Amino acid sequence: MAKVKVATDWLAGCAGCHMSLLDLDERLVALTEFIEITSSPVTDLKHPPEVDLGIIEGAVANSSNEEVVKEMRHKCKILMALGDCAVFGGIPLMRNLAGKDEALRHAYIEAASVVDGEIPGDEDLATMEDQVKGINQVVKVDCYVPGCPPSPEAIHFALSELLAGRIPVLSGDKLRFD
Amino acid sequence: MDEIVLKIDGKEARGKRGDTILDVCKKNGIDVPTLCHFEGLPSAGSCRMCIVEIEGARGVNTACTTPAADGMVVKTDSETLRFLRKETLQLLFAERNHFCMYCQMSGDCELQAMAYRLGVDHFEYPWLFPKLPMDTSNPYFSFDQNRCILCTRCVRACSAMAGADTLAVSQRSSRTMVCADLNQPLAESSCTSCGACVQVCPTGALIEKFSAYRGHRSECTIVKSVCPSCSVGCGVDVVVRANNAITVEGDFASDVNKGLLCVKGRFQSLDGRRDRFTTPMVKKGGAFQEASWDEALSLVAEKFKAIKGSAGPSALAAVASPRATNENLYALSRLFKGALGSDQLYVADSQVAAAQKEVVAQLLGEKATVNVEASLDDVKNADCFVVVGVDPKNGHGVVDSFIRRMAKSQAAEVIVVDPEANSLAPLAKVAIKPKKGATGAVVNGMMAVVAQEKGASLPKLGRYDLPIVSVAADVNANAIVTAAKTYLAAKRPVIIYGQGATAEDARIATSLASLALLSGNFSDGRLRLLALREQANSRGALDIGFEAGEPSKAKGLFVLAAEEVAKSAPSWVDGAEFVVVQASYPSALTAKADVILPAPTWLETEGSFASAEGRIRRFGRAVEPPANVKPGWAAISELAAKVIAEDVKYRSVDEVSADIARSVPGYGGEWVNAASAAALSSAPIVCVDYL
Numbered sequence: 001m002a003k004v005k006v007a008t009d010w011l012a013g014c015a016g017c018h019m020s021l022l023d024l025d026e027r028l029v030a031l032t033e034f035i036e037i038t039s040s041p042v043t044d045l046k047h048p049p050e051v052d053l054g055i056i057e058g059a060v061a062n063s064s065n066e067e068v069v070k071e072m073r074h075k076c077k078i079l080m081a082l083g084d085c086a087v088f089g090g091i092p093l094m095r096n097l098a099g100k101d102e103a104l105r106h107a108y109i110e111a112a113s114v115v116d117g118e119i120p121g122d123e124d125l126a127t128m129e130d131q132v133k134g135i136n137q138v139v140k141v142d143c144y145v146p147g148c149p150p151s152p153e154a155i156h157f158a159l160s161e162l163l164a165g166r167i168p169v170l171s172g173d174k175l176r177f178d
Numbered sequence: 179m180d181e182i183v184l185k186i187d188g189k190e191a192r193g194k195r196g197d198t199i200l201d202v203c204k205k206n207g208i209d210v211p212t213l214c215h216f217e218g219l220p221s222a223g224s225c226r227m228c229i230v231e232i233e234g235a236r237g238v239n240t241a242c243t244t245p246a247a248d249g250m251v252v253k254t255d256s257e258t259l260r261f262l263r264k265e266t267l268q269l270l271f272a273e274r275n276h277f278c279m280y281c282q283m284s285g286d287c288e289l290q291a292m293a294y295r296l297g298v299d300h301f302e303y304p305w306l307f308p309k310l311p312m313d314t315s316n317p318y319f320s321f322d323q324n325r326c327i328l329c330t331r332c333v334r335a336c337s338a339m340a341g342a343d344t345l346a347v348s349q350r351s352s353r354t355m356v357c358a359d360l361n362q363p364l365a366e367s368s369c370t371s372c373g374a375c376v377q378v379c380p381t382g383a384l385i386e387k388f389s390a391y392r393g394h395r396s397e398c399t400i401v402k403s404v405c406p407s408c409s410v411g412c413g414v415d416v417v418v419r420a421n422n423a424i425t426v427e428g429d430f431a432s433d434v435n436k437g438l439l440c441v442k443g444r445f446q447s448l449d450g451r452r453d454r455f456t457t458p459m460v461k462k463g464g465a466f467q468e469a470s471w472d473e474a475l476s477l478v479a480e481k482f483k484a485i486k487g488s489a490g491p492s493a494l495a496a497v498a499s500p501r502a503t504n505e506n507l508y509a510l511s512r513l514f515k516g517a518l519g520s521d522q523l524y525v526a527d528s529q530v531a532a533a534q535k536e537v538v539a540q541l542l543g544e545k546a547t548v549n550v551e552a553s554l555d556d557v558k559n560a561d562c563f564v565v566v567g568v569d570p571k572n573g574h575g576v577v578d579s580f581i582r583r584m585a586k587s588q589a590a591e592v593i594v595v596d597p598e599a600n601s602l603a604p605l606a607k608v609a610i611k612p613k614k615g616a617t618g619a620v621v622n623g624m625m626a627v628v629a630q631e632k633g634a635s636l637p638k639l640g641r642y643d644l645p646i647v648s649v650a651a652d653v654n655a656n657a658i659v660t661a662a663k664t665y666l667a668a669k670r671p672v673i674i675y676g677q678g679a680t681a682e683d684a685r686i687a688t689s690l691a692s693l694a695l696l697s698g699n700f701s702d703g704r705l706r707l708l709a710l711r712e713q714a715n716s717r718g719a720l721d722i723g724f725e726a727g728e729p730s731k732a733k734g735l736f737v738l739a740a741e742e743v744a745k746s747a748p749s750w751v752d753g754a755e756f757v758v759v760q761a762s763y764p765s766a767l768t769a770k771a772d773v774i775l776p777a778p779t780w781l782e783t784e785g786s787f788a789s790a791e792g793r794i795r796r797f798g799r800a801v802e803p804p805a806n807v808k809p810g811w812a813a814i815s816e817l818a819a820k821v822i823a824e825d826v827k828y829r830s831v832d833e834v835s836a837d838i839a840r841s842v843p844g845y846g847g848e849w850v851n852a853a854s855a856a857a858l859s860s861a862p863i864v865c866v867d868y869l
Binding site for chain 2: 084136171
């Protein structure tokens with residue numbers, strides 16, 4: 001049977017969810033019998049090929065994030081939102097309380113550690129979205145694994161269920177928002 | 179017929195007329211999800227989690243607010259209900275700012291738990307991100323509007339439990355906000371910091387500052403104990419993690435207070451001080467040095483015996499804190515009376531407990547050792563409160579709540595007699611502010627009115643007719659008449675008095691007891707009268723044989739200070755040659771000691787208090803003391819053994835308790851023995867001449 005092709009990427013996130021994925025330890029090695037990890041921040045291939053499962057960590061906070069998640073959606077059959085940031089915006093979401101302009105002003109000009117600050121605005125840089133969003137506000141998402149980060153057990157369960165042909169339904173210890 | 183029968187989820191479910199559908203479900207083991215519901219508080223129906231489908235009824239209805247009816251057919255689980263609950267919960271998350279990732283309630287939050295229960299793994303609705311304030315003005319707890327789901331448990335607790343009605347809901351629709359008074363910061367509002375709202379809040383909106391982030395409940399154990407902060411004796415739940423008490427909560431299972439506490443018990447009883455005495459200390463050459471128990475106790479025994487030999491046993495005195503347990507006090511009394519032959523036992527307390535003891539003596543004779551007072555249940559159900567010389571809000575917050583709860587719904591009338599400004603005065607039907615020193619005259623004035631109404635002849639009250647009393651006290655005569663007649667007309671009145679009255683004249687207690695007798699306000703051997711003693715064991719200390727007062731000219735002193743910290747050393751320490759202090763923390767008092775014996779704190783103590791209503795409140799240790807700290811009674815017992823060169827008498831606290839039950843009259847059971855109804859019926863009415 002052909003291996004299930006998987007691609008992962010991260011947006012506005014801390015990479016903690018990928019660390020949790022790696023925390024599967026030997027179970028990840030066992031899974032490679034059934035899955036093939038193509039592009040991912042771990043394998044350092046930048047663009048996903050056509051894959052069965054796409055996994056996204058991190059929220060959509062700027063135009064680059066939006067491009068990346070749309071490309072992933074285009075290339076994968078099933079899209080998983082991994083972690084609170086991807087599921088609903090997580091920690092980066094909190095800048096929505098201040099608003100984009102105030103957030104930029106505070107970070108680049110007003111903060112105590114800044115000297116002669118200037119808000120960056122180069123045409124080569126991504127532009128900030130007005131509001132940080134979970135990825136389901138930008139693309140259709142098939143499967144959600146919340147957590148900050150989700151535990152390796154939750155991730156293992158989700159992957160096993162998907163391999164068995166089911167959308168995972170998390171419960172008990174595996175469903176958490178923290 | 180009182181019983182009703184419903185069909186819930188296809189099965190027969192029995193209930194009682196007056197039950198809500200939720201009540202019936204609970205009685206029949208049917209688990210309906212709830213969020214804003216809280217057992218003991220009136221229901222609000224605001225969270226919509228408990229919605230059920232009722233055959234023949236429109237839409238869906240909240241089980242917590244819908245009365246159950248005989249023959250109702252109810253479904254608590256269906257696709258529609260699951261869908262509606264899940265969508266509503268997502269809307270609750272989207273409405274404000276619920277960030278579980280760093281919230282200290284995560285893991286203990288009922289909103290989060292409901293999301294897990296309903297299988298919410300993502301949010302369909304974009305979040306609103308309203309900019310909402312946080313009120314951190316109160317020193318003990320903070321209110322974060324971002325985390326509030328408007329369940330209104332806090333509002334209902336503030337009203338039904340605390341009786342304060344500080345919290346309310348303001349504005350409408352998406353602007354709805356819980357606020358204090360007229361939208362003031364909590365610290366500037368009528369909030370008494372009782373913390374009932376903090377305990378019932380299901381989310382991290384209301385959190386205690388001291389215990390924030392100090393542990394999830396799954397990492398803690400809950401130990402039931404008794405609050406040591408006043409004589410009410412509220413039941414508390416001490417939350418302990420790794421031998422550290424991280425917070426104190428009200429015990430809803432305790433019928434004394436049913437979860438209600440006050441600022442002293444909830445927020446001020448844990449101080450987290452680290453500078454403990456962990457070993458005996460002996461003063462050598464002006465400085466303290468660590469010593470072994472054997473060395474320290476041998477020195478004390480030697481010095482006490484020497485003083486007894488040269489100046490007699492009454493040169494030795496014991497002074498105890500009124501927060502000390504019955505067991506520690508009893509062991510101390512045995513050391514002094516038994517081993518040292520001294521009867522100089524003092525408790526550093528106000529005169530309230532002594533005044534009430536005198537009431538018993540006056541009414542039932544010097545040898546009587548019974549309890550003649552009202553119970554807290556009498557207070558909770560009273561229809562009239564006569565509050566004399568005490569403002570319960572200052573030191574007995576839970577009693578204050580009991581009064582306000584009844585008074586504000588007009589279920590009870592309040593009469594205040596207090597020369598000082600009293601916070602109950604605005605609620606009172608009559609508030610009498612006598613000139614200082616004239617409280618006794620006012621009480622006699624009331625007695626004279628009652629006597630006249632009842633056609634009783636009390637010639638000794640002849641001098642207390644209204645014109646004389648109103649001039650002496652500078653009080654309106656009509657106020658005295660109204661007060662007396664209101665009291666007389668009440669069916670379940672309770673007189674509550676405190677230090678303000680007894681400091682003026684301890685005999686006011688006896689006059690108040692006589693007023694109760696005269697009005698016929700007693701039943702089953704208990705007067706409808708309660709002395710609000712100041713400290714946890716003010717009552718026990720006197721019953722065990724301590725006298726409220728100070729020693730004079732004592733040469734040898736044993737001070738049982740426990741965890742009390744004196745701001746300045748009392749004057750009676752100065753003349754002594756040898757001072758032993760049994761204390762937990764350093765203070766101005768311990769600085770003057772010759773020997774310091776380390777003492778456990780209240781959390782580390784096993785024992786009992788005799789509460790104001792005469793109940794023996796037992797409690798165990800919530801936390802283990804440092805290794806070398808002996809229980810108070812144990813150290814005292816070893817000292818006694820050294821003094822009389824015999825074996826240690828008490829090896830366990832139970833042995834001390836057993837001795838108390840045998841030797842302290844009335845202390846054999848859960849309640850101090852009450853007087854008999856017959857005894858009170860024939861008790862004399864005592865008229866004291868104050869003028």
